[in-house]
Amino acid sequence: MNKIYNPNKEDWEALLQRPTQTLEDIELTVNDIFSEVRSKGDVAVAKYTDLFDGIKLDNFKVSTEDIEVAKAAISSNLKDAIQLAKSNIEKFHKAQKTQRVEVTTSKGVDCWQEKRPIQKVGLYIPGGNAPLFSTILMLAIPANIAGCKEIVLCTPPDKNGEINPVILYTAALCGVDKIFKIGGIQAIAALTFGTETVPKVYKIFGPGNQFVTVAKQLATKFHVAIDMPAGPSELLVVADDTADAAFVASDLLSQAEHGADSQVILISTSEKMIEDVEKEIELQLEILPRKEMAAKSIANSKLIYLESKQLAMEIINEYGPEHFIVCTAHNDFYVENVANAGSVFIGNYTPESAGDYASGTNHTLPTNGFAKQYSGVNLDSFMKSMTFQKISEEGIRNIGPAIEIMAEAEGLQAHKNAVTLRLNKLKK
Numbered sequence: 001m002n003k004i005y006n007p008n009k010e011d012w013e014a015l016l017q018r019p020t021q022t023l024e025d026i027e028l029t030v031n032d033i034f035s036e037v038r039s040k041g042d043v044a045v046a047k048y049t050d051l052f053d054g055i056k057l058d059n060f061k062v063s064t065e066d067i068e069v070a071k072a073a074i075s076s077n078l079k080d081a082i083q084l085a086k087s088n089i090e091k092f093h094k095a096q097k098t099q100r101v102e103v104t105t106s107k108g109v110d111c112w113q114e115k116r117p118i119q120k121v122g123l124y125i126p127g128g129n130a131p132l133f134s135t136i137l138m139l140a141i142p143a144n145i146a147g148c149k150e151i152v153l154c155t156p157p158d159k160n161g162e163i164n165p166v167i168l169y170t171a172a173l174c175g176v177d178k179i180f181k182i183g184g185i186q187a188i189a190a191l192t193f194g195t196e197t198v199p200k201v202y203k204i205f206g207p208g209n210q211f212v213t214v215a216k217q218l219a220t221k222f223h224v225a226i227d228m229p230a231g232p233s234e235l236l237v238v239a240d241d242t243a244d245a246a247f248v249a250s251d252l253l254s255q256a257e258h259g260a261d262s263q264v265i266l267i268s269t270s271e272k273m274i275e276d277v278e279k280e281i282e283l284q285l286e287i288l289p290r291k292e293m294a295a296k297s298i299a300n301s302k303l304i305y306l307e308s309k310q311l312a313m314e315i316i317n318e319y320g321p322e323h324f325i326v327c328t329a330h331n332d333f334y335v336e337n338v339a340n341a342g343s344v345f346i347g348n349y350t351p352e353s354a355g356d357y358a359s360g361t362n363h364t365l366p367t368n369g370f371a372k373q374y375s376g377v378n379l380d381s382f383m384k385s386m387t388f389q390k391i392s393e394e395g396i397r398n399i400g401p402a403i404e405i406m407a408e409a410e411g412l413q414a415h416k417n418a419v420t421l422r423l424n425k426l427k428k
């Protein structure tokens with residue numbers, strides 16, 4: 001592993017580079033697939049499904065029978081676990097509902113703001129190297145609470161053209177029945193433009209690998225919104241001597257096993273903790289079934305020693321991790337001063353996996369430093385704020401003259417007239 005001691009600030013940017021490809025690297029591929037899906041629809045989707053997923057499909061829609069078969073294949077243990085997670089995610093996201101905001105700004109001028117659901121949403125559920133059915137809970141639950149009318153789900157097929165039964169079971173449990181066996185760039189293209197079988201949506205949600213993430217970013221050029229760039233998983237842990245090295249190593253490995261392009265970082269003010277965590281990673285990695293993938297990610301990852309908590313905080317905010325675990329004697333300091341992170345996990349008994357599955361928070365989070373400007377998925381992601389206003393005769397008398405003066409000053413006579421005509425009528 002890369003161990004770095006007291007790096008100079010001018011080296012931080014290079015040190016904090018993510019190991020993923022970016023928009024510039026993948027843009028041309030995405031543009032080609034987008035224009036083909038836009039002009040040829042399902043035929044192009046089938047071509048790229050064959051190319052990238054290795055399966056020829058002439059029907060992408062999952063049937064009701066497939067869903068029924070899947071339901072019967074899930075153990076009751078797993079169903080119970082999913083139910084517990086569902087209940088916590090529902091509780092946390094329902095609590096995010098807000099009241100209408102209503103203000104009389106001037107006498108006779110009533111303004112209010114209300115939230116309305118986005119009517120058509122597309123959910124991308126990753127399935128390349130693991131069937132992330134937990135992501136369905138993270139997206140479909142808030143979509144339902146928000147009241148979205150049309151919910152469409154895309155997820156990649158396996159080499160036999162099948163979808164993992166747990167994905168189908170969880171989708172059905174969350175009331176999603178428009179499920180398409182399409183993954184990667186071609187799925188994002190289908191949701192953006194619509195095809196003969198896949199409906200076009202207004203907003204696309206969900207995490208994915210670097211191809212999916214760049215495709216989502218480029219989809220915004222075509223009148224579709226996205227939740228945020230939610231690419232290869234990341235974790236940054238800050239730990240001092242009060243942390244448990246085995247716990248820290250297990251957390252770092254939990255995100256490293258997502259893929260070779262995931263990145264995990266340990267920041268510590270204790271040289272001993274860095275040594276101990278390194279040893280623990282070696283031990284725990286050895287027995288992981290996804291050892292090869294995790295090892296590649298670990299090779300890109302870093303153990304960084306900094307001499308003060310202030311410097312540690314500065315580098316953490318510079319990095320803007322997707323997930324941030326705090327296990328130190330000064331947890332309050334880090335929690336109060338963190339400016340850039342997707343989701344924060346506090347204390348020795350708060351593993352990141354809890355947020356991935358069952359604590360109730362959302363696991364669809366900004367990666368690649370986008371935590372500096374984006375929030376993770378939440379109830380508001382599925383809604384728009386709309387404003388309303390109702391002005392009485394008294395109200396227009398109160399604010400009309402100011403509007404006339406401002407419109408005149410902008411040289412917009414028609415704007416002024418819209419008020420003047422009304423004021424004149426009230427004078428009669």
Ligand SMILES: NC(=O)c1ccc[n+]([C@@H]2O[C@H](COP(=O)([O-])OP(=O)(O)OC[C@H]3O[C@@H](n4cnc5c(N)ncnc54)[C@H](O)[C@@H]3O)[C@@H](O)[C@H]2O)c1
Nearest residue numbers: 052126127128129156183184207208209230232233364365
């Ligand atoms: N940020 C988050 O909130 C979050 C949450 C969950 C998962 N993740 C991340 O999601 C990712 C899931 O990745 P995955 O690969 O397992 O599944 P995926 O569904 O995101 O991607 C699989 C698809 O990628 C496409 N693809 C593969 N190689 C390609 C190539 N060379 N060119 C073009 N397209 C190609 C294929 O069409 C395939 O269907 C992981 O990186 C994981 O860390 C992130």
Ligand SMILES: N[C@H](CO)Cc1c[nH]c[nH+]1
Nearest residue numbers: 132134135233234356363
């Ligand atoms: N850690 C991922 C978010 O970056 C989410 C996930 C789903 N399943 C397991 N983990």
Ligand SMILES: [Zn+2]
Nearest residue numbers: 233254255356
């Ligand atoms: Zn995870």
